[in-house]
Amino acid sequence: MNMKRILPLFLAAALALLAGCGGKKAPEPPAEDPQPSQEQPQEAEGASALGSLASFTAGTLDGGTFTQDDIAARDVTVLNFWALTCPPCIAEMPDIAAFEKALPDNVAVVTVCLDGYGSEDSVREILEDAGFEGVTLITGDGDLLDLAGNLMYTPTTVFADSNGALVMTLSLAACGGNGGGDAQPSGGESQPAGDTQPAGDSGASGGTVYYLNFKPEQDPDWQELAKIYTQETGVEVKVQTAASGQYETQLMSEMAKTDAPTLFQVNGPVGLANWKDYCYDLSGSALAGELSSQDFALMDGSSMSGIAYVIETYGLIYNKALLEQAGYTADDIKSFADLKKVAEDITARKDELGFSAFTSAGMDGSSDWRFKTHLANLPIYYEYEADGIGDTDAIKGTYLDNYRAMWDLYINNCTCAPTLLSAKTGDDSVAEFVTEQAVFYQNGTWAYSDVADVGEENLGMLPIYFGVGDEAKQGLCTGTENYWCVNKNAKPEDIQATLDFMYWCVTSDTGLEYLCSGDHMGFVIPFKGNLESTNLLVNIANDYVAQGTTSIKWCFPTMPSEEWKNVLGSALTAYAADQTDANWETVRAAFVDNWAAEKSK
Amino acid sequence: MEKSIKRYFPVFLGPTFLAFLIGFIVPFLMGLYLSLCDFRTVTDAKFIGLGNFVRAFQDGGFAHAFWFTALFTVTTLILINVIAFAVALVLTREIRGTNIFRTVFFMPNLIGGIVLGYVWQLIFNGILSRYDLALKISAKYGFWGLVILICWQQIGYMMIIYIAGLQSIPGDLNEAAEIDGANGWQRLWNVTIPNMMPSITICTFLTLTNGFKLFDQNLSLTAGEPMKQTEMLALNIYNTFYGRVGYQGVGQAKAVVFFILVVSLGLIQLKMTRSKEVQQ
The missing domain is CATH 3.40.190.10 (Periplasmic binding protein-like II)
Known part of the structure; x- marks a missing residue:
């Protein structure tokens, strides 16, 4: 290896990196004269910190094996670590391919696709598109596995000499590596760098x-x-x-x-x-x-x-013990009709049972989003599904009758008179639920710590059955x-x-x-890196998905504005206080007419 | 003496003027400019001309808020001043414990508006819930709730001003009127009230502008519910500015209109009551 050979290598790598990540620049390679590490150990120190490739066995994309002997066969082996989920890696692949073709025989370019195992077809497709004809590894053990674990970013390219010692690494702040633990994207040779900011240790550079x-x-x-x-x-x-x-x-x-x-x-x-x-x-x-x-x-x-x-996921959180006391189990509730039957039966026997079906649907600002936003998501979701759309400038309100039926159920079977709902807060609802004054409480996974007091064994969550479509398949609302x-x-x-x-x-x-x-x-x-949850409500939500129900998507981020939600909330409150058709017409107008009005602004 | 005043006036005036400049003049001028801009944050604005004012006047909610505020202001102006004046008259008589009463009446003024709003919300809802009603279900309840709250809060303050005014009326005027045969009402209308005009000017000015500027209590007591029917001007501006995407400029334009409105009403009122003041 001499300077003449290594120089175009830098240029090619730098170009590849430039192409990688939205115009971000490559960090300066650390060594001016990257000789094998035995001769110039101090310059390779950063690279060797990642590990070495002295002993390993890897599986190639074509089903062959690749070991330290293959590394020993060349003066220098260039290993490009990349991933299918890393667009910049894929973007730089054509450059890697061109680079590979331009190199003499004593240098090999090998790519290592970190998530390629099991997705071989996708890997092949990307490599073919890029024109890469060299070896690609998709499995590995020993030193290769350790090295991959130490990487902080993809793409990272490492240069190994014939002994498997790492001479140099190049990488950029592109996609996260599969390095776990407390990998800090700062310091060392693999610093993130961008065109707008100086590369450097973030602690030292004073960013806050x-x-x-x-x-x-x-x-x-x-x-x-x-x-x-x-x-x-x-x-x-x-x-x-x-x-x-x-x-x-x-x-x-x-x-x-x-x-x-x-x-x-x-x-x-x-x-x-x-x-x-x-x-x-x-x-x-x-x-x-x-x-x-x-x-x-x-x-x-x-x-x-x-x-x-x-x-996050929301639905009808319920108290199993109370539901049983009322003579039902969750299996009795498989549709809106069932829910209505159970709720109305509980209301009829309210004095005898000593609790109500629903917690107060508080329309105070601390709680009204549960209805003006979360409950309102259901008619929007079903309308989007029916029309095969994901957003609209003019909602039709196809399922507003279901919304009304649900709202009627909530407000007429709760702990207080519907006229009082405007004064009820989110805290009131929680308190009613944990002090066992009501069976059902519409809220989501985030409320777990609030409701955990009723005891894990008593907590359950049901879908908000809405009386639309195949309700047996209806899941919770997740998004x-x-x-x-x-x-x-x-x-x-x-x-x-x-x-x-x-x-x-x-x-x-x-x-x-x-x-x-x-x-x-x-x-x-x-x-x-998501860990398995210890949040009971989250696990219930996962169970629903595992049972093959269809989760209701969160469509409310497409609601036209906060104003739209507020107007709807006020209309719901007014309707709760006086449940006339005229007042429901106000709700309908707030839902349908105001949607178009707010979207056009 | 005069010379040293001339020399040192910046030392005495400077700090106050600086505070006034930073706390009022600069934000005010910025606000004027921003009302002509499209912006998200106040430091990053794009000039667009008078469009914000057009949109502000097209907003039906703004007009409703104006009329609601006007009605509220007239109601509270009359109630607060009449009651405060009456209380002041009573508490300047020789009654035992007047000082305790004065203190008690004045105390509500020391509580912040937001707290007052929430406290009164609990009180009102506590009473209304006995009849299965709540404050926020009708604009009528909201209106009278606000009136009661503001009266409770401000009567004590105005009372203090009236008491000060009453105490400054020379006793011989009333005595002379009494000797001339004037009865109690005649003395009140022809002696006391004309002499009280400076206090009345101050109190009506304060209640008028306070009524128009009311914000905290409105926010915490009703928050404009139901359906924005109890939303007053200041709250409407706040909701426009903070509550709606892309409406910051409109909110600012409304604030400028609001400023002009309050200032002109205040000036008209000052002119009207000043002309009735008498020199002793």
Whole structure:
């Protein structure tokens, strides 16, 4: 190897990396003269920290084997680690292929597809498209496995000499690696780098994170997590939580400040419309590479403006013991008609039983979203399904009669007179449920810690049967309206620190523990590192999916505006107080007419 | 003396003026400019001209809020001033414990508006629930709830001003009127009230502008429910600004209109009551 040979190699690699990730630059390769490590150990130190390739056996895409002997057969072996879920890797593949063809015989290029096993056809297709004709590994053990585990990003390219010692690595902040543990995307030779920010250790470069959190229930956990992260990395993380219902207000004033939040949240496409000019394009980020499905990215054209960080489910939470006391089990409730029968029977025997069917459908601001948003999702979902659409400018209100029937059921079979609902709060509902004054409580997985007091053995969750279609197949309502966005206008080092923090949250053991464990936030997260939940409601939700029911999608992020929801909520309250057809007409107008009006604005 | 005042006035005036500049003039001018802009955050705005004002006036909710506020202001202006004046008259008589009563009446003023709103919401709902009713189901309940709350809060404050006014009327005027044979009503109408005009000017000005600017209590007591029927001007502006995507500029335009409205009403009222003031 001499400089003449290695120079075009750099250029080709740099080009490949440029093509990789939305214009991000490659970091400077660390060694000017990358000789084999025995001669220049100090320059290869960073690379050898990843491991070596002295002893391993790997399986190739074509079914053959590849071992340290194949490495020994060449002066230099270039290994490109990539993944099917990593678009930048695929984008740079043609360059890798061209690079491979340009090299002399004493150098081999091998690609290692980290998630290729079981998806061989997809791997072949990508490689054929790219024109890559060399060897591709899809399984491996020994040193190769260790090395893959130490990688922080894909794509990463490593250069091994004939002894299997690693001479140099190249990588970029593209997609998250499969390295687990507390992998920090900072320091070392595989630093993330971008065109807007200097590559560098985020702690040393002074970036800070300011997260404006949406979920008050999880505030203490975020505060702790931030503290731990600061202890581990020295990067300051400030978490502030908006009061319930005050997020947009607070975001608006915080964003105007010099020290604006670097990490904030939008609630889907409608929220994004307000903030899209502030959203950093997350495509190609390490975090995006961790997503378990691209469905959880919130796109604004080709820009990945937001990434969902929690998947949630809601339905009718019920108290098994009370239901049995009333003479029923969950098996008796398989449709709206069943639910109505049970609820009305409980109401008829209310005094004798000592409890009601439903908790009060509180229309106070702390609770009205359960009906103006979550319950209203069902007629929207079924209409979208019937029409085969995902959004509309003019809702027809096909299933509003079902909505009315459901609302009637809630308000006429609850713990209080329907006229009192406007004064009932979310706390009232929870209190009624845990003090066993009511059997059913419409809410979701996030409410687990609130309702856990009734005892795990007593907790269950039913779908909100709506009287539409095949109700036996109806599942719970599952989706997300919580998307992380990174503030584009923040300082580059702060953006980098924020990306690092988010990545850490969804990959490190501590971060995952806090996000997923029932003792902490209890989230189901749409990232590869998601842990099995200890949240009972989440597990019930999983059971429903396993039983083959169809989950109801969250269509409410397509609701035209907050204004639309508020007007609907007021109309529902007015109707509850005086259940006339005229008042339902107000609800219908708030639903249908106001939809068109608000969408056109 | 005069010379040193001339020399040192910036030292005394400066801090206050600076505070006024930062806390009022600058935000006010920014607000004026922002009302002509399309913006999401106040530091990042795009000039669009008068479009926001057009949209503000097209909003039916704004007009409703105006009339609701006007009705509320007239009602509270009359109630607060009449009752506060009456209480002041009673508490300037020689009664035992007037100081305790004055303190008690004044105390509600020391509680913040948001807290008052929630406390009264509990009280009202507590009473109404006996009849299976709630505050937020009818605009009528909301209106009178707000009136009761504001009266309770402000009567004590106005009372103090009236008491101060009453105490400053020279005793010989009433004495002379009494000797001339004037009865109690005549003395009230022809001696006390004309001499009280400066206090009345202040109190009507305060109740008028307070009524128009009412926000905290409105937000916490009814939040505009039902169906925005009890939404007053300030709350309407707040909801427009913060509650709706892309309406920040419209909210700002409404705020400018609101400012002009309150200032002009205040000035008209000052002119009207000032002209009735008498020199002692």
